[in-house]
Amino acid sequence: AQKVTQAQTEISVVEKEDVTLDCVYETRDTTYYLFWYKQPPSGELVFLIRRNSFDEQNEISGRYSWNFQKSTSSFNFTITASQVVDSAVYFCALSEAGANNLFFGTGTRLTVIP
Amino acid sequence: EAEVAQSPRYKITEKSQAVAFWCDPISGHATLYWYRQILGQGPELLVQFQDESVVDDSQLPKDRFSAERLKGVDSTLKIQPAELGDSAMYLCASSFDRGTTSYEQYFGPGTRLTVT
Numbered sequence: 437a438q439k440v441t442q443a444q445t446e447i448s449v450v451e452k453e454d455v456t457l458d459c460v461y462e463t464r465d466t467t468y469y470l471f472w473y474k475q476p477p478s479g480e481l482v483f484l485i486r487r488n489s490f491d492e493q494n495e496i497s498g499r500y501s502w503n504f505q506k507s508t509s510s511f512n513f514t515i516t517a518s519q520v521v522d523s524a525v526y527f528c529a530l531s532e533a534g535a536n537n538l539f540f541g542t543g544t545r546l547t548v549i550p
Numbered sequence: 551e552a553e554v555a556q557s558p559r560y561k562i563t564e565k566s567q568a569v570a571f572w573c574d575p576i577s578g579h580a581t582l583y584w585y586r587q588i589l590g591q592g593p594e595l596l597v598q599f600q601d602e603s604v605v606d607d608s609q610l611p612k613d614r615f616s617a618e619r620l621k622g623v624d625s626t627l628k629i630q631p632a633e634l635g636d637s638a639m640y641l642c643a644s645s646f647d648r649g650t651t652s653y654e655q656y657f658g659p660g661t662r663l664t665v666t
Contacts, residue, residue, distance in 0.1 A: 440592075469652040479639060481593070481657040527592050531652040536645070537583060537606060538655060540592030 438463045440530050440541035448547045449518050457513045457544045459528030467533035470511045476524040518548045552576040554658035556642050562664045568630035571661045575644030582619055583655060584627050587639040632665045
């Protein structure tokens with residue numbers, strides 16, 4: 437069965453600091469997809485990134501970067517030079533090929549202090 | 551930019567009453583999902599549609615919950631009768647998923663249900 441663990445329940449950083457959100461997953465499938473979503477106080481889940489299990493290349497998008505390591509079953513998310521607008525709950529999620537529905541972790545609440 | 555629409559945004563109801571939520575997915579998205587998110591937790595799948603067919607409703611409490619997507623476009627989720635434990639955010643999402651490839655899901659603003 438699939439499982440997504442986000443061990444960090446809450447993180448607080450001062451603006452402009454870098455922060456890494458951890459995500460560890462479990463699955464028996466060889467083909468799967470990993471996602472990160474942002475949920476600001478407004479409540480709507482915002483898609484950030486999708487990765488398939490065959491693509492371990494790290495990705496950078498502006499201040500955001502993702503590190504996918506199959507050897508440790510981790511898909512970590514780093515925000516560089518954090519800003520107050522980054523304050524939100526961040527969810528890591530897993531989807532197994534064929535099932536397609538997302539299995540979410542419990543989320544990490546990030547607070548960026550000005 | 552295309553968005554997933556949901557209504558109502560907020561609903562307060564007394565237990566034992568019936569409630570219904572509506573979702574209009576992004577045009578062209580064949581797959582539609584209903585998730586329930588309890589405060590402080592991640593969303594959990596209730597039901598998944600591919601076009602008008604139910605793909606997965608294994609986590610849907612079928613004694614009180616029902617969902618339909620009659621024409622393969624918009625969808626309705628109903629609870630009858632509502633119970634106190636149903637208080638949660640109900641999220642609708644859609645995606646371009648076809649076959650075994652999972653694409654990103656786009657979420658609507660959700661309906662926050664409070665059962666008193």
